[in-house]
Amino acid sequence: MLLTRAKLNQAPQSRLSPPQTPARLRARTLLKRRKHLSEDDWYELYDYLEEYIDDTSNRVIALKYLYAEEFELLSYEHRFTKCRLKKTLKDFERIWEVASLKYDVGIFITLTMDPSA
Secondary structure, three states: OEEEHHHOOOOOOOOOOOOOOHHHHHHHHHHHHOOOOOHHHHHHHHHHHHHHHHHHHOEEEEEOOOOOOOOEEEEOOOOOOHHHHHHHHHHHHHHHHHHHHHOOOOOOOOOOOOOOO
16 A cells, blocks of 8 residues: 555555556656657656656555554655665666676667566
């Protein structure tokens, strides 16, 4: 269950649907409408990403044991949080440095998969 601290006592709309923020919905809508992205589209998506990061940084995951009265609150984390980005960048720079000592030419590949699969 994904909640802002202010909405902790309100019932969630659905426990089965993934968390949807307004910025995420607008980004998905933009991507569904376009076959190719213009430079302006990329700027718009970046704005949505910043809005998403700001929105989720104020959220918590509230866990409640079946017969307990209190909630356990966990910070909502994703791959775009500053902490995760710093760690990823640090790992990338370390790997790049080691690879640069051994190789003069290379390629950079990002492998992705459909998260709904």
